[in-house]
Amino acid sequence: MRPQDKNRILIPMIMHNYETARKKYGLTGTKLRILERLDKYNLTPITAKFTYKRGVFNNEQVYPILQMSKKIDGKYAKGLETEFKRFIAMGVLNRNVTPSVQVDMYWHLFILNTREYRKFCKIVLGRFKEHVPSSAESKTSKKRLNDLYNDYMNTMEMHECLFGKPSPDFWQV
Numbered sequence: 001m002r003p004q005d006k007n008r009i010l011i012p013m014i015m016h017n018y019e020t021a022r023k024k025y026g027l028t029g030t031k032l033r034i035l036e037r038l039d040k041y042n043l044t045p046i047t048a049k050f051t052y053k054r055g056v057f058n059n060e061q062v063y064p065i066l067q068m069s070k071k072i073d074g075k076y077a078k079g080l081e082t083e084f085k086r087f088i089a090m091g092v093l094n095r096n097v098t099p100s101v102q103v104d105m106y107w108h109l110f111i112l113n114t115r116e117y118r119k120f121c122k123i124v125l126g127r128f129k130e131h132v133p134s135s136a137e138s139k140t141s142k143k144r145l146n147d148l149y150n151d152y153m154n155t156m157e158m159h160e161c162l163f164g165k166p167s168p169d170f171w172q173v
Helices: 005-007 016-024 029-040 044-050 061-068 074-093 102-112 112-124 142-163
Strands: none
Touching: 016 142, 029 074, 029 112, 044 074, 044 102, 074 102, 074 112, 074 142, 102 112
8 A cells, every 4th residue: 555545544634744654653554554443433423412402512521622612513523523533543653642621521521421432442442542630640740740741742743743733723732
């Protein structure tokens, strides 16, 4: 398969730089197959929960995003789904990534849908992916806060390198 064909596999995530992913982040055949499964996985049932239907939101996850972005509609929810997939893709390539608040809230909503999340982990990643809160269960030492900051900056750098400049609609830049 030619590199440009591999780029087509990742269309919804719009990976701009396959060669950088391969060289800098070790995009191997195994990781590529994970990204292919991620790309194909249908998250519509989760994403639909971010839109206002019949007067109901899942406020625990949606309200913080609504406060930050001042909007949630189908287009925004679909963009958030794409950014979640990009975050997972970056995590496949590098373990030291940290989600934005919005992406983290999407992840939380997904985890609350336990069966679907378990299925996603098994099909896409081949294992269960733990979500470890950064502040509630870890020491808030200066070193830990510095590590979180460095991981987030690493995430921003990876995002720009692989997918283009992160959107301020979904990432605090």
